[in-house]
Every structure is written in C-alpha cells, then in structure tokens.
Amino acid sequence: MAKYDVIIIGAGAGGGVVAGILAEAGRRVLLLERGRSESFREIGRDHLRNQRLSQYGVNAGPEPRHVRSVGGQAIRPNHWGYQNNAAIVGGGTRVYGGQAWRFMPTDFKMASTYGVPDSSSLADWPITHEELAPFYAKAEHELGVAGDASAMWHLPTYAADYPMPPTLLNKQGATVRKGAAALGWRTLPVPLAVNTIPRDGRPACIHCQHCVGFACPVDAKNGTQNTLIPRALMTGRCDLLTEVMAEKITIRDGRATSVTYIQLATGERITESADIIVAAGGAVETARLLLLSGLENDNIGRNLQGHYYPGAAGLLPESIWDGIGPGVTTAMTEFNHGNEGIIGGGMLADDFIPLPASFWKGYTPSYIPRWGQKAKDWMRENHQRVLKIMGPVQDIPSPNARVSVDPDIRDAWGVPVARFTGTTHPETVRTSAFMHEKAKEWIRACGATEIWGDPPGLGLSGGQHQAGTCRMGDDPRTSVVDRDCRVHDIENLYVGDGSIHVTNGGFNPFLTIMALAYRTAENIINR
Amino acid sequence: MNPIEQNALRAVVDRIIPPDEYAPGGSEAGAFDYLVTMLSGDLAQDAENCRAFLTELGSEFATLPVEAQDTELQRLADSDMHRAFFRRLCEYAQEGFYTSPAGMKMIGWEIKG
Numbered sequence: 001m002a003k004y005d006v007i008i009i010g011a012g013a014g015g016g017v018v019a020g021i022l023a024e025a026g027r028r029v030l031l032l033e034r035g036r037s038e039s040f041r042e043i044g045r046d047h048l049r050n051q052r053l054s055q056y057g058v059n060a061g062p063e064p065r066h067v068r069s070v071g072g073q074a075i076r077p078n079h080w081g082y083q084n085n086a087a088i089v090g091g092g093t094r095v096y097g098g099q100a101w102r103f104m105p106t107d108f109k110m111a112s113t114y115g116v117p118d119s120s121s122l123a124d125w126p127i128t129h130e131e132l133a134p135f136y137a138k139a140e141h142e143l144g145v146a147g148d149a150s151a152m153w154h155l156p157t158y159a160a161d162y163p164m165p166p167t168l169l170n171k172q173g174a175t176v177r178k179g180a181a182a183l184g185w186r187t188l189p190v191p192l193a194v195n196t197i198p199r200d201g202r203p204a205c206i207h208c209q210h211c212v213g214f215a216c217p218v219d220a221k222n223g224t225q226n227t228l229i230p231r232a233l234m235t236g237r238c239d240l241l242t243e244v245m246a247e248k249i250t251i252r253d254g255r256a257t258s259v260t261y262i263q264l265a266t267g268e269r270i271t272e273s274a275d276i277i278v279a280a281g282g283a284v285e286t287a288r289l290l291l292l293s294g295l296e297n298d299n300i301g302r303n304l305q306g307h308y309y310p311g312a313a314g315l316l317p318e319s320i321w322d323g324i325g326p327g328v329t330t331a332m333t334e335f336n337h338g339n340e341g342i343i344g345g346g347m348l349a350d351d352f353i354p355l356p357a358s359f360w361k362g363y364t365p366s367y368i369p370r371w372g373q374k375a376k377d378w379m380r381e382n383h384q385r386v387l388k389i390m391g392p393v394q395d396i397p398s399p400n401a402r403v404s405v406d407p408d409i410r411d412a413w414g415v416p417v418a419r420f421t422g423t424t425h426p427e428t429v430r431t432s433a434f435m436h437e438k439a440k441e442w443i444r445a446c447g448a449t450e451i452w453g454d455p456p457g458l459g460l461s462g463g464q465h466q467a468g469t470c471r472m473g474d475d476p477r478t479s480v481v482d483r484d485c486r487v488h489d490i491e492n493l494y495v496g497d498g499s500i501h502v503t504n505g506g507f508n509p510f511l512t513i514m515a516l517a518y519r520t521a522e523n524i525i526n527r
Numbered sequence: 528m529n530p531i532e533q534n535a536l537r538a539v540v541d542r543i544i545p546p547d548e549y550a551p552g553g554s555e556a557g558a559f560d561y562l563v564t565m566l567s568g569d570l571a572q573d574a575e576n577c578r579a580f581l582t583e584l585g586s587e588f589a590t591l592p593v594e595a596q597d598t599e600l601q602r603l604a605d606s607d608m609h610r611a612f613f614r615r616l617c618e619y620a621q622e623g624f625y626t627s628p629a630g631m632k633m634i635g636w637e638i639k640g
Contacts, residue, residue: 045638047626055622056569208639217639323637356625356636361618371543371617372597376633379625380549383634 004030004239004274006524007259009246009289011035012091013510014496014517015280016224016232017139019240021521023232030272031238032261034245034281035061035087037225043088043095043215047355051086051095051464052213054078055357059214060095061087065412066245068284069419074409081420083306083462085282089242092282092464093223093510097212097326097352098193100145101507102136102155102515105129106337107344107394110503114343120425121303121399122343125502126474126483129156135515135522140191143514144199144222147191154333164196166329168207171322172387173329176350179446180332190331190349193510195220202226211326212352244270247415249277249293249493256493262413276524280496280517283466287403287499288418290470290480290487297488299480301403304420305468305504306461308428310436311348311390313363314448321384327353331391335438336506342434343427346506348391348442356383363388365452387446389439394506395461395468396427403469424461432456465509470499485520496520528563532581534589536562539581542596543620550633558623558630565619573619576612583609 006022008015011033019031036042038060044050049057057064058077062084067074070081077084085092106113108125116122133156139145141163148166149158166189169177180187194216195204205220219226232238243264250258250271258273279286287301331349339345354363360379363386368378395401400422409417436455443451473479476488481500487493496517498509505512528536537554540562546552553559566574581588583603588596603609624630631638 048622206639209636321635323635325639356631356634357622359634360621360625370614370621371600373545373547375621376544376547376550380633 010281017517019232020228023235023238029238037089090223090225099508103505107505135518139514146196151188170324193222283499287469303397303468305395307392310432312453314443314451319384346393396425398425467498467501538589556629557627561623
C-alpha cells in the first residue's frame with residue numbers, strides 16, 4: 001500500500017487549502033514545497049530585496065538557482081521578466097497584501113458578455129459565481145477576512161457577513177471616499193485577510209507600514225502558513241517536505257501513479273506514489289511540471305494571465321498621511337463591467353503605504369530632477385501629499401502568452417526551465433487605458449493639483465497574480481482541466497492553483513484560488 | 528577604491544543628496560557606505576564605470592566649492608560618455624538614502640513592529 005493517499009505539489013494558497021481539508025478528512029497527505037518555512041525575522045525587512053521591490057533580490061523565494069528564460073536568456077527571480085510570485089511555505093500568501101476579493105458573476109462569463117475579440121482565447125468558465133459562492137464564504141471564514149459584506153453592492157448578497165470588521169480608515173481612505181462621493185461613485189472597504197480583532201490565538205493588526213511584500217511582525221496577516229497548513233499538520237496525517245521540487249508526474253494508462261521530486265540540497269531524486277495527485281505550484285511551475293510529465297494537451301502553458309495595473313498619482317493640496325498601515329482601505333467597483341466599447345475593466349483602490357525607496361522610484365513625477373537639493377526638497381515637501389490610485393485590470397487572454405519548457409536552458413538540477421513567450425492580448429491595453437483615465441478622474445476629484453503616470457503598454461502579464469495556463473473547461477480541445485479541476489483524461493490528477501482560472505477577474509485572485517481549492521478538496525473527498 | 532576616489536565619491540553623494548537643515552546629506556545618512564558595499568557586491572558590474580567617472584571628475588573634486596561641484600556633475604550628466612552611469616549612480620545613492628533611518632525619517636516613515 002502507498003504511504004500517502006494524496007500528494008500535493010506546492011504549499012501556497014491552493015495547495016495549503018487542499019492539504020488542510022484532506023488531512024482533516026482522514027487522508028494521508030504529502031505536501032511538497034520548493035521553498036522553506038521562514039519566520040518573520042528570516043523574511044526580513046530589506047526594502048530593496050522583497051516581493052514589493054525586488055531590485056536586488058527577493059525575500060520569500062525562490063532562491064536564485066531556480067532560473068527561468070526569456071528570449072534565450074536565463075533570468076533570476078528578481079528580474080522583471082521572471083513573473084515571480086514566491087516559493088515559501090504559504091506561497092504568495094506569506095507576504096501578500098491579502099486583498100480577499102470574490103470575482104463578480106460576469107467575470108465568469110466574459111466571452112458570452114463581450115464576444116471574443118480576434119486572436120483572443122477569451123472564454124466563459126464552465127462554472128458560475130453562484131456555484132463558487134459557498135466556497136468563497138468558507139475561505140473568508142476559515143482563513144479570516146475583514147470586510148463589510150453589506151457594502152459589496154457589485155456582488156450577489158452574501159449568506160453571512162465577514163468574520164471581522166474592516167480595517168481602520170486612515171486619512172488617505174477618508175480622502176478618496178470624499179472624492180468618489182463627489183463623482184457619485186460608490187466605494188467599499190477593501191476586504192483584507194488581516195485580523196482587525198484578535199482571532200484564533202493571534203493578535204490584531206498593529207498598522208505598520210510594511211505589510212504587502214513582507215511577513216507580518218505580529219502574525220495578524222492570514223495566509224495558508226498560519227491557518228490551513230498548521231491544521232493539516234495538527235492531524236498528524238500530513239507530512240510537509242520543504243526544499244524539494246517536483247520534477248515529473250508519472251502517468252500510465254490515464255492515471256497519475258507517482259511524483260518524482262528532487263531534494264534541492266543533495267540533488268537526490270525520490271519517487272513517491274499516491275492515489276491522487278494535486279499540482280498547485282502556481283501558473284508557471286504547474287504548466288512546466290505538466291509539460292515535463294509528457295502531457296500533450298496543447299493548451300498547457302497558454303493563456304498566461306496576471307493583471308495589468310493601471311493607475312496614477314497626484315499631488316493634493318494638504319497632507320493625507322497619518323502613517324496608518326497597511327494603507328489600502330477603499331475600493332471602487334463602478335467600472336469592472338459595462339464600459340462602452342471596452343472589454344471588462346477592473347477595481348480601483350487606494351494603495352498600500354509604499355516603501356520610501358519604492359516611492360522614490362515609482363511615485364515621483366518625471367519632471368523632478370533625480371539629484372540635488374530640488375530632488376530632496378520635493379520628497380520632503382510632497383511625500384505626504386501624494387495620492388496613488390490603481391487597480392488590477394483583467395487580462396484579455398491570448399493563446400500566445402505562453403509558458404513552455406525551454407529546449408536548451410536547464411536549472412541547477414538539470415531540469416529544463418519555464419520559458420516565456422508572447423504578450424497579453426492588445427484589448428488588455430485598451431481596457432487599461434480606460435481605467436487609467438478613471439484613476440485620474442478620481443484623483444482629480446480628491447483635489448489633486450497635478451496628476452502623473454502613464455497607462456501600461458503591451459507586454460506579458462503574470463507575476464504575483466499568475467493564472468490561466470491550465471484553464472478549466474468542458475472541451476479538452478480548448479482547456480486543460482474539467483469543471484472538477486481534474487486534468488482531462490487523467491482521472492486522478494487535479495490542478496489546485498490559479499492555472500485553472502479561465503479569466504482572472506478585475507480583482508486580486510487569491511480568494512478565488514482558495515475557493516476553488518476548497519471545492520476541489522470536496523470533489524476529492526466525494527470521489 | 529583609493530582614498531582620493533573615496534573622497535570624490537563621498538562628495539558626489541553629498542551633491543546628489545545635499546545636507547540641509549532638515550536632514551543629513553547622503554554620505555552622513557549612509558548612502559556612501561551603501562554604495563561602497565554595493566559596488567563590490569550586487570553592483571560590481573558598475574565598479575569600472577564608477578572608477579572612470581571619478582577619474583573624469585579629477586583628484587581635486589572633493590575640495591571644490593559645492594557650486595563648482597554641481598557644475599562639474601552637470602557637465603558629466605550631459606556628456607555622452609557618462610550620462611547613463613551618472614543617472615544610475617543617482618538612483619543607487621537615492622536607494623542608499625531612502626533605505627537609511629535618516630532618509631526615512633525625513634519623509635515621516637516609521638519602522639513599526
């Protein structure tokens with residue numbers, strides 16, 4: 001008899017949830033993670049090497065030997081083109097900002113709402129918002145999300161309110177709410193996976209100025225590393241192995257039989273078998289693994305999507321600074337859909353408190369000098385008066401935005417690396433330009449005297465919100481997994497991360513990844 | 528870097544981020560030490576460019592009045608040979624400053640937790 005019932009590859013948002021639910025349901029689980037389990041101190045607060053500003057490195061993995069490739073060049077995790085998320089126990093949820101959004105009903109029906117633009121692979125999901133709603137609720141309550149369900153006017157009514165009240169309204173938030181009100185735009189508190197009251201033996205947020213990109217100093221930020229994964233381990237039925245990388249899933253006669261993984265420290269290969277295998281390494285690594293495992297479905301790796309992030313910054317007449325983190329408080333969802341001549345849209349919100357170095361690099365207008373007294377004066381006089389508003393625009397998928405396996409470049413363990421080619425669909429750029437104008441309109445309504453920033457140009461979009469490379473669908477010719485998130489024609493292989501998103505919503509995607517993972521865990525239990 | 532080059536670089540950092548009544552200059556805040564460390568680490572690929580830049584400024588640069596230093600830096604900032612490196616050097620120095628306690632304090636940022 002095999003030692004495990006289930007092998008889960010990747011201990012992030014999705015893999016962590018599946019591990020917790022299956023271990024509690026009595027399954028013997030092996031959870032594989034290529035990163036380490038790291039403390040607040042180990043993750044540190046290096047302002048130039050973190051998930052927010054990766055100028056010279058990253059703070060939550062992966063280590064530099066995990067290269068990827070663009071244009072025939074091997075690139076490292078802190079490179080702009082690497083599309084890094086994180087490689088650590090908890091995955092991106094260890095260091096994220098925790099914006100815990102449900103996708104809207106229309107986000108699941110993009111093709112039938114808008115039609116499919118030329119050369120796009122835009123499609124509807126095979127499931128609806130209504131089918132996912134109970135799993136969204138489960139994620140919100142078990143993980144711990146702070147928000148106000150009654151304010152979510154753009155969504156169907158919630159069955160129950162969030163388990164915690166919204167985070168403290170800071171001066172920036174009060175300012176943007178006033179600006180939106182002047183425009184007649186409704187706003188709502190951003191739902192955050194952050195304790196606003198003590199919960200489950202952990203304290204409430206202390207409103208520090210780091211948050212997104214870092215670990216929480218008091219462990220008030222909720223990810224799988226401090227919720228579902230500890231629950232899995234508490235059962236005694238889950239083994240968590242870190243610093244191991246899955247190299248191959250062996251498939252015979254329509255069944256996944258085993259996983260071969262590499263001990264990163266020694267290079268040793270180990271093969272473990274199980275009844276069920278769940279790939280949850282993120283949209284880049286899951287695609288790579290399935291391709292390395294010899295799966296031939298041509299959709300694997302295509303339709304890579306992240307989010308475009310249009311936004312703008314403006315200078316207000318007075319300070320809007322009170323230093324109360326995490327910073328983001330207020331979102332506006334008036335333009336997620338229904339925009340004349342535009343496909344989709346996105347949510348806009350005020351921003352997390354930027355690191356001073358990030359502010360200097362990304363929030364200053366292009367006309368200020370980069371050196372000398374004027375540069376220094378500008379920062380001192382204006383830093384506390386700058387308002388930035390931005391938000392995720394949902395990518396319009398292109399089959400050419402693609403992860404494949406590089407034929408030449410291998411990583412330090414001899415495994416072919418993930419290669420990126422192509423760009424998102426140009427409609428994404430048009431939608432972003434539209435949202436950029438909306439951000440400027442909002443900032444102007446807040447009283448800005450100057451506004452700066454440009455809309456993003458055409459490029460590949462993946463990164464921290466990576467999705468789409470193993471999309472869900474009923475037809476194996478146009479999708480990779482079925483509506484149960486099981487790989488077509490392989491009856492015991494599931495995908496449990498953002499890869500399965502058909503489209504990625506105009507919202508941060510982690511809560512959707514988790515809701516789907518709860519649903520997948522239930523599907524596995526009910527087999 | 529020899530002592531003359533070090534003095535010149537320290538002076539350059541103090542023109543990129545000049546001391547004033549509100550906050551110390553770049554070198555006192557730590558941006559000079561940051562640069563020295565980085566030029567033999569993550570920014571080693573720019574060490575030669577930095578040496579060429581400092582050579583062009585000359586051995587007397589650190590002793591010039593600040594107005595003359597600014598004029599000289601602007602000349603290099605406008606030169607084909609040094610424009611790109613000087614632009615990068617400014618960013619490196621600013622990174623050093625805005626990750627230093629003095630730089631963060633100047634804009635009211637606090638380390639909590």
